[in-house]
Amino acid sequence: MSFIGYKKFVEEGDLVVAYLSRENMTTLIMDSKATYNNKFGTFKHKEMIGKQYGTKMPSHNGKGFMYLLHPTPELWTQVLPHRTQILYLADISFITAYLDLKPGSIVLESGTGSGSISHSFARTIAPHGHLYTFEYHEERAKIARQEFKDHGLSDLITIECRDVCKNGFGITNKVHAVFLDLPAPWEAIPAAKEAFKRTRMGKICCFSPCIEQVQKTCTSLNENGFVEIKMFECLLRYHEVKTIPIYTVTDAVASIKTQQAKKRKHKEQEDDNEISDELIIASSSNDSSGVSSNSKVKQAPPPNLYVSKTPTETKGHTSYMTFATYLPVLYDEQ
Amino acid sequence: MTTSEDSTIVLVQEAVSDKNKTPFKKNVTKVNSEQDEEDELIRENEYVFIQMPSGNIKVVKLQKDTTVSLGKFGTFHSNDIIGRHFGHSYEIYEGDKVKVIRNIAYTKVDETDANNRDIMDDPSKQKLSYTDIEKLKKEGMEGQKSIFIYSRFSRIFTPLKPTLYSVWEYFFRKNPGKIREMRIDTLSQILSLANVHANLKILVVDDTQGLVISGVMERLGGYGIVLGIHDNENHNYDIVRYMNFSTKANDSLRVLSWQQVLEKDEVPFNEVDETTLSENDRKGYNRRKAVYNKLKETKQLLLNGEFDGQYQPESILETLVQYVAGSRPIVIYHINKEVLVNTCVQMRLAKHYLNPQITESWLRDYQVLPGRTHPEMSTTGGGGYILSTTRIIIDQSLPSSSTFTNNTNDTNDNDNNNEAEGNNIKVEKTKIDTTTNNHNSSSNVIIEKNINTGDPRPFSGPAQAPRTNPQGTLPEGKQAAPSNRTSAVGNNIPNTRNFARRQSKHAQGSGKMLSPHPPPCASHEADRKD
Numbered sequence: 128m129s130f131i132g133y134k135k136f137v138e139e140g141d142l143v144v145a146y147l148s149r150e151n152m153t154t155l156i157m158d159s160k161a162t163y164n165n166k167f168g169t170f171k172h173k174e175m176i177g178k179q180y181g182t183k184m185p186s187h188n189g190k191g192f193m194y195l196l197h198p199t200p201e202l203w204t205q206v207l208p209h210r211t212q213i214l215y216l217a218d219i220s221f222i223t224a225y226l227d228l229k230p231g232s233i234v235l236e237s238g239t240g241s242g243s244i245s246h247s248f249a250r251t252i253a254p255h256g257h258l259y260t261f262e263y264h265e266e267r268a269k270i271a272r273q274e275f276k277d278h279g280l281s282d283l284i285t286i287e288c289r290d291v292c293k294n295g296f297g298i299t300n301k302v303h304a305v306f307l308d309l310p311a312p313w314e315a316i317p318a319a320k321e322a323f324k325r326t327r328m329g330k331i332c333c334f335s336p337c338i339e340q341v342q343k344t345c346t347s348l349n350e351n352g353f354v355e356i357k358m359f360e361c362l363l364r365y366h367e368v369k370t371i372p373i374y375t376v377t378d379a380v381a382s383i384k385t386q387q388a389k390k391r392k393h394k395e396q397e398d399d400n401e402i403s404d405e406l407i408i409a410s411s412s413n414d415s416s417g418v419s420s421n422s423k424v425k426q427a428p429p430p431n432l433y434v435s436k437t438p439t440e441t442k443g444h445t446s447y448m449t450f451a452t453y454l455p456v457l458y459d460e461q
Numbered sequence: 462m463t464t465s466e467d468s469t470i471v472l473v474q475e476a477v478s479d480k481n482k483t484p485f486k487k488n489v490t491k492v493n494s495e496q497d498e499e500d501e502l503i504r505e506n507e508y509v510f511i512q513m514p515s516g517n518i519k520v521v522k523l524q525k526d527t528t529v530s531l532g533k534f535g536t537f538h539s540n541d542i543i544g545r546h547f548g549h550s551y552e553i554y555e556g557d558k559v560k561v562i563r564n565i566a567y568t569k570v571d572e573t574d575a576n577n578r579d580i581m582d583d584p585s586k587q588k589l590s591y592t593d594i595e596k597l598k599k600e601g602m603e604g605q606k607s608i609f610i611y612s613r614f615s616r617i618f619t620p621l622k623p624t625l626y627s628v629w630e631y632f633f634r635k636n637p638g639k640i641r642e643m644r645i646d647t648l649s650q651i652l653s654l655a656n657v658h659a660n661l662k663i664l665v666v667d668d669t670q671g672l673v674i675s676g677v678m679e680r681l682g683g684y685g686i687v688l689g690i691h692d693n694e695n696h697n698y699d700i701v702r703y704m705n706f707s708t709k710a711n712d713s714l715r716v717l718s719w720q721q722v723l724e725k726d727e728v729p730f731n732e733v734d735e736t737t738l739s740e741n742d743r744k745g746y747n748r749r750k751a752v753y754n755k756l757k758e759t760k761q762l763l764l765n766g767e768f769d770g771q772y773q774p775e776s777i778l779e780t781l782v783q784y785v786a787g788s789r790p791i792v793i794y795h796i797n798k799e800v801l802v803n804t805c806v807q808m809r810l811a812k813h814y815l816n817p818q819i820t821e822s823w824l825r826d827y828q829v830l831p832g833r834t835h836p837e838m839s840t841t842g843g844g845g846y847i848l849s850t851t852r853i854i855i856d857q858s859l860p861s862s863s864t865f866t867n868n869t870n871d872t873n874d875n876d877n878n879n880e881a882e883g884n885n886i887k888v889e890k891t892k893i894d895t896t897t898n899n900h901n902s903s904s905n906v907i908i909e910k911n912i913n914t915g916d917p918r919p920f921s922g923p924a925q926a927p928r929t930n931p932q933g934t935l936p937e938g939k940q941a942a943p944s945n946r947t948s949a950v951g952n953n954i955p956n957t958r959n960f961a962r963r964q965s966k967h968a969q970g971s972g973k974m975l976s977p978h979p980p981p982c983a984s985h986e987a988d989r990k991d
Contacts, residue, residue: 131658131659131660132660133661133786133788133789135786135787146815149816178854178856179786179787179788179854179856180786180787180788180854181786181787181788181789181815181851181852181853181854182787182853182854182855182856182859183853183854183855183856184859185859194815194853195788196788196851197789199656199790200653200656201653201654201656216650216653216654217646217650217822219653220646220649220650220652220653221645221646221649221650221824223649223652223653224625224626224645224646224648224649224652225626227625227626229679229680229682230658230659230680230681230682230683230684231682247653250656250658251658251680253658253659253660254659254660254684326501326546327501327546327547327548328501328547328548328622338834341827341829341834342829342831342834345829346831354564356829357826358826358829359824359825359826359827360824360825360826360827360836361822361823361824361825362822362823363650363820363821363822363823364820364821364822364823365818365819365820366798366802366819366820366821366846367819368802368805368806368809368817368819370806433799433802433803433806434802435798435805435819447827449829454548454549454563454564455546455547455548455549457549457561457562457563
């Protein structure tokens with residue numbers, strides 16, 4: 128039950144996320160007989176069991192360490208074996224909020240893909256909600272089913288191998304929200320409409336990378352009576368924090384003077400010794416800069432400023448999120 | 462009530478019976494209300510957002526047997542809509558009578574509607590004459606397709622169910638300052654990053670009038686505890702009430718003032734441990750919360766740090782981090798990035814935060830029309846910033862861990878520090894001070910730091926900030942890599958010097974030589990001499 132409930136200590140059989148660095152994480156299933164090796168050393172599962180989650184774990188030979196993290200859907204998104212393109216935090220979060228998911232929600236999803244958003248959905252709708260997820264690729268469905276089972280999510284997630292565009296969902300009048308991540312979501316929209324619980328409002332989200340898909344989806348949503356059709360794009364921007372010293376014009380002048388002094392010394396040395404140019408430059412500049420930087424170190428260090436900047440390269444597009452509202456059937460109540 | 466239309470699908474029943482298993486503290490009608498919730502009925506004593514023909518929203522707390530006025534659009538009796546499903550619209554006719562009609566609330570603003578497409582293409586088609594409108598008014602809505610324009614002149618209102626999204630939208634439009642300009646995407650990321658779900662204990666410092674608390678409470682669904690810590694004597698989680706939480710969900714909210722948080726450190730509360738299970742008055746309530754805190758059972762901390770400059774997130778962190786268990790997320794929000802930048806630096810210096818990161822969400826909405834699909838012309842400029850990290854545990858019983866810890870103080874932000882320090886100096890050349898760095902005795906060596914963040918380096922080596930890692934050793938495979946030399950030209954002089962200083966410290970610490978610089982930068986050096 129690790130994804131839907133926190134534990135304090137690592138136990139046998141637990142799924143642990145081994146954090147080596149931001150880009151290097153892996154999952155371990157605790158098995159007291161097993162050992163995990165990486166380039167930083169040997170980690171015995173036996174030694175990890177009983178430790179608190181979050182512990183900084185040294186390797187057996189003390190060469191390095193890693194962190195034992197408690198699995199969360201967010202971490203899982205970063206470590207899961209990719210079988211398809213997956214959804215990330217910004218999209219998952221926005222979809223969850225827009226679809227109004229909370230404990231007790233009944234959700235329909237297709238396709239399951241790598242199960243990234245399935246884990247998030249399951250986490251949010253627990254303990255008494257339910258997720259019906261459909262994957263038309265048999266092998267992926269099989270792996271995902273096993274994964275949900277291993278992660279203690281079987282009670283929350285029903286997975287079925289099914290081509291929903293051809294055969295529908297086989298669900299009527301049941302779900303509160305629908306999430307379609309399909310190449311042609313418009314083909315599944317009529318079936319999705321059937322799946323909605325008829326006595327309440329529902330929300331649907333179609334997730335497509337291309338604008339042409341969005342247009343077809345919007346047309347289909349409209350034809351099927353969905354309203355409030357909206358389309359969004361959501362991205363995360365990272366801001367890298369760093370410390371920079373602040374220099375003044377005085378510093379610049381001092382630096383120039385240092386350089387001039389250095390050149391002077393250089394010439395003097397050239398006059399003294401008749402060695403090859405390069406070597407001279409090498410040693411002399413080292414000497415002089417040594418002196419100058421020594422003298423500068425004695426000066427008060429420049430004040431530091433905490434700043435941040437965005438990365439030069441970042442994710443520019445994931446997919447468009449098309450949302451629409453399902454209206455409850457209007458019965459004649461007059 | 463049209464409960465006859467309720468589905469009898471097995472799963473729904475299961476879900477409901479699951480709910481029934483959990484003991485309700487209050488009366489039996491609770492079971493009904495849970496069923497109502499499933500069906501989203503309009504209920505008395507609850508807040509409802511009434512969308513009026515103008516598009517404006519009126520917030521009404523529905524009381525039985527009252528008349529609700531919608532200003533120029535008319536009035537209606539509350540009883541006429543109580544017990545009905547959300548999702549329909551109502552038309553006022555013959556004074557204050559209402560009839561249920563198909564929902565038109567969204568049609569008006571819905572430009573993606575294909576019906577609208579025709580209208581939009583030819584503006585003349587939009588125009589309805591006065592007589593047309595009067596005719597429509599007489600005939601009512603039935604069978605009319607020109608809802609788009611008609612609704613503006615109609616007496617049709619639509620009750621909307623307050624959800625986290627609609628409540629947010631209402632306040633964000635009305636008074637974004639009240640919720641610290643937190644946009645829904647940012648809020649949803651906070652809830653995700655904090656891994657908010659049922660059966661949690663979570664700490665929240667909320668300065669958004671309860672918006673964050675509302676989101677957390679909704680995601681807890683009545684299971685678990687959210688402990689709100691507030692500034693004044695009483696909390697001001699105004700927004701919570703609009704969410705119409707069940708008694709059970711409301712029970713999950715506990716509050717403490719900062720005063721109570723700090724004072725309880727002085728008074729031992731262990732003796733009231735036994736009373737934690739009994740339902741007490743408010744005072745006992747608070748004590749119980751204090752006990753929870755004291756026992757460090759608080760599992761998770763969501764720090765929401767919009768502090769109006771009065772508080773620094775650092776001080777809040779300092780106070781609260783002791784209650785946060787290992788591997789639990791800590792999330793801080795602020796509309797001003799600078800505040801978070803400072804906190805982020807402090808986190809890196811401390812030992813128990815893993816990889817603190819500042820992110821900003823970017824949201825764009827689109828108009829989707831055939832042949833005319835484009836982003837909306839105006840949108841929100843920003844939705845605030847999030848600083849997120851994970852609490853880590855330094856286990857002192859692991860000897861090698863503690864020594865290692867000393868050597869590699871902030872290994873956890875290995876990458877960050879490399880970036881942080883590396884960026885600063887990455888294209889700089891320097892003449893290495895021979896007195897402090899014997900290893901780099903070749904002259905005019907230009908050294909760049911490895912800023913390749915793709916390189917997994919969990920162990921801090923010399924590429925770490927020298928400040929925090931003076932004794933670090935150089936891990937295998939860590940080499941200074943050439944990097945982009947174009948960016949920091951303007952800073953050459955100062956950074957050169959700075960770099961020399963850092964580098965010398967480095968070399969002292971590592972006892973190893975960093976790779977000499979490749980030729981391109983040497984020519985750069987030559988340029989500068991000229």
